[in-house]
Amino acid sequence: MQQLLNGIFIGSIYALFAIGFTLVFGILDRLNLAHPAVFAASAFVGIELVERGGLSLWAALPIVFVFGAVLGLLIERLAFRPLKGRADAHFAGLISSIALAGMLIALLQWRYGPDTRRFPAGSFPDTRFEVAGAQVTLVQVVILAVSLALMVGLTYMVTRTRLGRGMRAVAENPTAARVLGVNVDRITAVTFAISSALGAVAGVLFAINVNTAQLGMGSAIELKGLAVIIVGGMGSLPGALIGGLVLGLAEVFAVQYIGSSWRDVIAFGLLFLILLVRPQGLLGARRVREV
């Protein structure tokens, strides 16, 4: 039971990270590799807000959300928009986003140094619950709640609102969308902003969950995020959610039933297997791009 919960908590963070990733990927067909850097940067900024600004953890979250959104706009502006007219725009954007990620990490190192940073002791409420014999902290419950709320909100927005319709129109066919009067540039920018804001919140939640922020934390989760969006089905939001949970649970149960040394082999092996059986991913529809 405890392991099941462990898997769900870590899986929900993977999912939140992957949903931001897959949003840009699914709608714009761009792979934004600066996403992991946003993840790390927001963790550091969140810690600074709590440490210096004296904010509570939960007050810091919305600020980090906004910070992530601004970073997303910057990423779109600097790494993607100038290259969008090129024939190899997808590939060029991928490379320039890596470059931007490198710069972001270097800035973080300049600002915060290479050491691991943590929230000041005592910034977490130490309320604990017992659920069917398993220990759960209030912090974990809130992490899960925030992740789920953001995912549900995002799904609602994409499927029900005007902005969401615009996104889907751009995803379907940018040229046709432009002809129909959709402001493609604005939709693109907003998509990046939302995507990065989600990545930023995932970063802070991850840092809260393990009380650790390292410069390399983004690259550690990057591969997992990519695996999750591919297993879940490219561009599928519910797919990313399920993919994240599957990966989290696979890791945890690999430890329990096989051995800690085999964790990554088992977890990624399982993902590989899923792809062999369902090449389009769990919820991916062939040839039809969803948001």
Next chain:
Amino acid sequence: MRATLSTAAVATAAVFVLASCGSEGEGSGSAASGDLAGEGSGDSCSIEAAVPIGAVLSLTGAAASYGESQQRGLDLAAAELAEKGGVTYDLRIEDDQTDPRQAITLFDQFVSDDVSLIIGPTLSNAAVQADPVAQDAGVPVLGISNTAAGITDIGDYVFRDSLTEQAVIPQTIAKATEEFGLQNVVVMYSNDDAFTESGYEAFAAALEDEGVGVAETITFSKSDTDFRALLTQAQASNPDALVVSALIEAAVPLVTQAREMGIDVPIIGGNGFNNPRLMADAGEAAEGVVVGAAWNSASENPENTAFLEAFEAEYGTQPDQFAAQAYAGLLLVDQAVRTNCAADHDSIKEALGGLENVPTVLGEFSIDENRDAVHPAVVQVVQDGAFAVLE
């Protein structure tokens, strides 16, 4: 034929060069040792010339925080020795930038400057590469922080005053077993780092010697930060203690999450846990963590209380183990010089090897037949946010 001839020529030339080097070296060496022999012995020893001592420390780069502490320890010891008089030291501290190649260069330089002894380098991996330079030249080396196995196997001129993890861990396990009546433990270690892996091996051997059962051995990666799944697994075997070999980066989240999950048994850590950041970052969760260390900061022996006071007065902060070992190192060198009242290489080497039961900040200190340090380790437990001696 022609090749053979030129080879022969080169060989001959080399012999000449070597011979001239040799005679030059001997010349300056004997001249130096002429000045470096004094009169009297022990406290009354007096040597006219200042004894040149080279120190290679990592003052910049990844190990800079250690090197800085060491520099302070050495400077403090040098100032005290200057005040004492009789024998004065010309302490030259150089920065190896946490780079073994730079350490080799500096060792070469100190050897050609004909210093009486070289202190350092800060890191074991630099020592492995640089110490042979001094060994080949017959210049004694005193490591003040090298804890890796095999450093003193480099040669008979290589000494150290730093206890190895292999010396500290058995004492830690023995003490903890006695204190907590350990019967059954879970061992966790990161298996992708040479230091934590060798720490794990020492733990495994010590646990076997003490007859403590290991219910499970769990590995993780040094970059891991979420240990909940592993800890749940550990919790299932209901251990009397967790034995962990990890660097501080992993130690903090591991300890925090263990306490959060309600694992209240003692956590016994390796050298990576021996860091004030454990208490600073893990806060209350660090309570009850047991760590072995070479230096007992709370020791009340007169050398230690004087050291604490002097260090605090000079630098305004508390010294750490690196400062203490550096401070002890230079005083031990002084002790060795005064034994024969001579500061040439071979007298220092011989006197260092004969050090026995010298009172130092590290406790009663001796050098064993392998030129390694022998002194009591201290087993500490975190209490009220600070390391206290486990008793």
